[in-house]
Amino acid sequence: MVSRVTDDYVRMAIAGCQAICEPAFWAGFDRSSSDGFYDYFCQLTEHEPKRAAKFGLPHFSWLCINPKESEDVKLAEEVVAIIPKFLSRANVLGIGEIGLNKNSRNEIRVLEMHIDLAARENQLILVHTPHLEDKLKGTRLILDAIKSDKRIRPERVIIDHVEEHTVQLVLDTGMWAGMTLYPESKCTPARAIDMVEVYGNERIWMNCACDWGVSDPLAVPKTALEMRRRGHSAEVIDKLVFQNPSKFLSQSPRFKLP
Amino acid sequence: MTRQQVLDLYFMDARSKLIDLAAFLDRLDRAEGEADFRLAGFAKAMEELKKDSSNRAKGVLLALSDPTTEPIPAATTKAACGAWPGLKPWSGNVDDKNYEIH
Numbered sequence: 001m002v003s004r005v006t007d008d009y010v011r012m013a014i015a016g017c018q019a020i021c022e023p024a025f026w027a028g029f030d031r032s033s034s035d036g037f038y039d040y041f042c043q044l045t046e047h048e049p050k051r052a053a054k055f056g057l058p059h060f061s062w063l064c065i066n067p068k069e070s071e072d073v074k075l076a077e078e079v080v081a082i083i084p085k086f087l088s089r090a091n092v093l094g095i096g097e098i099g100l101n102k103n104s105r106n107e108i109r110v111l112e113m114h115i116d117l118a119a120r121e122n123q124l125i126l127v128h129t130p131h132l133e134d135k136l137k138g139t140r141l142i143l144d145a146i147k148s149d150k151r152i153r154p155e156r157v158i159i160d161h162v163e164e165h166t167v168q169l170v171l172d173t174g175m176w177a178g179m180t181l182y183p184e185s186k187c188t189p190a191r192a193i194d195m196v197e198v199y200g201n202e203r204i205w206m207n208c209a210c211d212w213g214v215s216d217p218l219a220v221p222k223t224a225l226e227m228r229r230r231g232h233s234a235e236v237i238d239k240l241v242f243q244n245p246s247k248f249l250s251q252s253p254r255f256k257l258p
Numbered sequence: 259m260t261r262q263q264v265l266d267l268y269f270m271d272a273r274s275k276l277i278d279l280a281a282f283l284d285r286l287d288r289a290e291g292e293a294d295f296r297l298a299g300f301a302k303a304m305e306e307l308k309k310d311s312s313n314r315a316k317g318v319l320l321a322l323s324d325p326t327t328e329p330i331p332a333a334t335t336k337a338a339c340g341a342w343p344g345l346k347p348w349s350g351n352v353d354d355k356n357y358e359i360h
Contacts, residue, residue: 026336071333102333103324132338133299136323165319190268191315229267230259 001210002027002040003048008217013055015221018242018257020052021207021249023062023097023126028212030069034078037065041082045089058257060249062096062126063087070101070110080113087121093252094118096126097160100138103130111145119151124252126178129161131186139166143173156251160207163187167195167204176203176248181219182211189223193230196240205244299341 002025004012012020022044031037044061052059063086065079086092098114100107118125125146130138142159146152154174162170162177163186170177179192187195192206206223209215216222220241227237249255259267286297299322306317324342 068336101336102338103329104333105329105331107333108329130338132340133322133324133342134338136320137326140327141329163319164313164316165323194315231263 001025001212001215003043003051004210004217006051009052009055009057012217013057015218017057017221019058019060021060021062021093021245022048022210023128024064024066025097025210026066026068026212030072031075034075034082037079038082041086045086045091049091058091060091060093060255062094063092064095064098064114065110066097067099067101067107067111067128067130070107071104073106073109076110076113080110080117083117084121087123090254093249093255094124094126095121096124097128098125099128099142099160100130101128101134103134103138103141108141108145111142112149115146115149115152119149124249125152125157127157127159129159129166131161135161135163136165139169143169143175146175147173155203158205158248161186162195164191164195167199171199171203174203176205179204179206180209181206181216181223182209183214183216183219185213189219189226192223193227193232201236201240201244203244203248204240205248206240207245295343295345296339296341298345302345 003022004020009020024040024044027036027040031040041063044063048061049059063083065076070076083095095114095118098111100111115125117123127142127146129135129142139159139162146154146157155176158176158178159166159170160178161180163179167177167179179187179195181187181189181192186209196204206220208217208219210217224237224241227240246255246257286293303318303321306314306321309317311317322341324344326344
């Protein structure tokens with residue numbers, strides 16, 4: 001989705017959210033030119049930080065052409081060419097969410113363009129893994145592409161939307177694993193906590209989906225509540241929902257909380 | 259957590275989802291026409307539930323996943339459908355476990 005409605009910002013602030021990280025995403029339709037992306041990057045780096053600031057929420061962003069629009073390689077080349085102009089903006093944390101959607105050859109070409117850009121510009125990387133039946137294959141292809149670029153340090157990459165069949169693959173590479181929480185259809189709060197209990201709480205975080213499907217901006221605080229119900233300590237919960245994300249994001253000099 | 263605590267926290271929710279699953283399968287039985295690969299994937303995934311292991315969630319996800327390793331030539335859609343289209347349509351017979359790849 002593109003931006004949260006104002007009511008969501010209010011609810012997130014009331015729930016104790018300390019900052020928002022909004023990756024570049026698909027607009028719900030394919031943009032017709034790189035000019036559309038230029039305007040979108042202005043929205044992410046100028047307009048949204050001002051909206052969120054009205055509710056005391058620091059707003060950070062990631063830039064890319066999303067995998068859903070990566071079939072058009074020529075358009076992707078044009079978009080990747082304009083991204084460096086925005087990388088010095090105050091709220092930009094890195095390149096993302098890049099990755100794959102349907103695991104096509106062109107998607108992989110565009111993924112490699114973004115990995116090269118991140119390496120050249122020394123940027124953090126946020127990776128989207130495909131949905132449902134495409135996730136396992138896509139995660140393997142993505143990990144291979146990143147590992148093949150020796151300039152990329154694994155601890156500066158987070159592979160998002162892991163589930164039970166991909167979390168160990170990701171952690172074994174030394175990269176971070178993100179669990180994206182959904183009320184239905186994908187990783188629920190209960191399953192996310194299961195994964196933490198099975199695979200540990202190092203190099204792993206949780207985030208709320210902001211998707212075109214059903215998603216919940218309060219999924220992380222609801223998962224913290226679920227962890228309390230299971231008897232997890234305040235320290236363990238704080239590590240997962242705040243300390244871990246802060247540790248990863250603080251690798252960018254622009255990530256500073258008030 | 260103890261097993262008793264897990265049951266106290268999650269049994270009613272799991273019970274509700276189990277009945278939803280049963281009702282979904284009943285609904286399919288009452289409906290007319292042919293099923294497609296999604297039901298085959300569903301049936302294959304349900305077998306994971308009966309296994310004596312603590313990796314059932316992973317097993318279900320793997321049963322529904324594309325097992326191939328090569329990139330596809332081009333993306334013709336943006337959406338995922340939840341099961342791998344390479345599975346044969348399922349007959350609906352619970353004893354039929356012929357989900358072989360096309």
